[in-house]
Amino acid sequence: MLKYPKDLLTLIAHLKKLPGVGKKTAERFAFSLLEWDNKELFEFSEGIATLKERVQACAECGCLMDGVQCSFCDTSRRDKALLCIIGSSRDAYAIEETGNFRGLYHVLGTLLSPLEGKTPDSLNLPHLEDRIKQLGVEEVILALDSTLEGDATSLYLKEELQKNGIEVSRLALGLPLGSSLDFVDEGTLSQAFSGRQKF
Amino acid sequence: MLKYPKDLLTLIAHLKKLPGVGKKTAERFAFSLLEWDNKELFEFSEGIATLKERVQACAECGCLMDGVQCSFCDTSRRDKALLCIIGSSRDAYAIEETGNFRGLYHVLGTLLSPLEGKTPDSLNLPHLEDRIKQLGVEEVILALDSTLEGDATSLYLKEELQKNGIEVSRLALGLPLGSSLDFVDEGTLSQAFSGRQKF
Numbered sequence: 001m002l003k004y005p006k007d008l009l010t011l012i013a014h015l016k017k018l019p020g021v022g023k024k025t026a027e028r029f030a031f032s033l034l035e036w037d038n039k040e041l042f043e044f045s046e047g048i049a050t051l052k053e054r055v056q057a058c059a060e061c062g063c064l065m066d067g068v069q070c071s072f073c074d075t076s077r078r079d080k081a082l083l084c085i086i087g088s089s090r091d092a093y094a095i096e097e098t099g100n101f102r103g104l105y106h107v108l109g110t111l112l113s114p115l116e117g118k119t120p121d122s123l124n125l126p127h128l129e130d131r132i133k134q135l136g137v138e139e140v141i142l143a144l145d146s147t148l149e150g151d152a153t154s155l156y157l158k159e160e161l162q163k164n165g166i167e168v169s170r171l172a173l174g175l176p177l178g179s180s181l182d183f184v185d186e187g188t189l190s191q192a193f194s195g196r197q198k199f
Numbered sequence: 200m201l202k203y204p205k206d207l208l209t210l211i212a213h214l215k216k217l218p219g220v221g222k223k224t225a226e227r228f229a230f231s232l233l234e235w236d237n238k239e240l241f242e243f244s245e246g247i248a249t250l251k252e253r254v255q256a257c258a259e260c261g262c263l264m265d266g267v268q269c270s271f272c273d274t275s276r277r278d279k280a281l282l283c284i285i286g287s288s289r290d291a292y293a294i295e296e297t298g299n300f301r302g303l304y305h306v307l308g309t310l311l312s313p314l315e316g317k318t319p320d321s322l323n324l325p326h327l328e329d330r331i332k333q334l335g336v337e338e339v340i341l342a343l344d345s346t347l348e349g350d351a352t353s354l355y356l357k358e359e360l361q362k363n364g365i366e367v368s369r370l371a372l373g374l375p376l377g378s379s380l381d382f383v384d385e386g387t388l389s390q391a392f393s394g395r396q397k398f
């Protein structure tokens with residue numbers, strides 16, 4: 001019984017590390033890469049090799065920079081009275097797409113998760129508090145996942161920031177737009193009830 | 200509204216060329232690559248850059264070689280009286296896993312598809328007929344997809360090979376193992392009836 005060439009197996013092992021990619025999908029990817037022409041493979045390989053050098057996180061806010069300056073930190077165009085705390089740099093783009101927010105961001109990089117050793121120290125609270133003070137932030141918006149880890153992190157930050165007299169809000173919980181009640185889970189429905197808004 | 204850094208967009212465009220990968224998945228892959236360490240990224244990039252140089256198809260059978268010799272063509276260990284025709288080099292591994300076949304392979308590389316300009320010329324029939332003659336093949340087994348293109352290709356090859364008096368068989372059509380009749384489509388069920396076997 002003949003097996004894949006070892007160099008193909010190595011590539012499959014790398015592809016399997018991508019999120020949601022199992023053995024079968026990784027194999028399919030590898031065989032499809034065999035059909036790419038040399039130029040495409042070279043450019044793809046280059047993009048991976050130089051990724052972290054070319055796409056760096058801003059030391060101030062943690063968002064990704066396109067070049068040497070961080071557009072997310074550009075206070076000439078953005079409102080420094082509002083600071084939105086997000087889990088990962090990717091979340092900033094989703095929020096930008098709404099067109100609803102013109103303040104600054106702060107990327108935590110991780111959420112509290114005692115099981116994975118993510119304690120409050122991982123959140124680097126001193127840096128966050130320094131920023132809030134220096135920018136003169138008036139309201140902090142917590143925009144974290146609505147999960148166990150996200151909720152624990154929101155609660156922790158709320159308490160710490162409120163100690164310093166900072167106004168803290170978080171994203172509303174409720175029915176997703178276009179959802180039918182049949183398909184909404186109990187927890188979401190219960191949040192939508194307790195957070196009902198005047199109509 | 201801020202957008203992804205341009206180098207990240209380039210990488211996302213490459214990732215989107217992988218089979219079954221849409222915009223959202225490509226973005227997820229790109230952000231996950233940002234979290235890989237440098238060593239992992241370097242090895243992954245290397246594996247892609249050197250893929251086609253290190254993993255080459257055998258000029259004789261079209262299967263992938265692990266090194267300089269083709270194990271699929273090793274007639275000291277495999278039966279040259281049997282030749283199995285497959286669509287892509289990947290199919291050989293699936294057949295090897297069954298442990299049922301010890302003959303040689305012949306990779307077509309494509310199937311007939313007039314709409315995509317895949318005419319009989321694309322199948323390189325002269326090379327196939329040469330191999331059959333030189334090896335002294337007694338039976339050709341067609342192991343192509345059970346699709347419109349696969350069936351058209353099987354039919355074409357059957358007619359061409361039978362002209363030269365070669366025995367041609369093809370994989371059985373019928374119920375997949377462990378399938379329940381409720382979930383089997385009409386076409387499969389109809390094939391299972393007409394191909395029913397003595398019990």
Ligand SMILES: [Zn+2]
Pocket residue numbers: 058059060061062063070071072073
């Ligand atoms: Zn920044």
Ligand SMILES: [Zn+2]
Pocket residue numbers: 257258259260261262269270271272
């Ligand atoms: Zn070979």
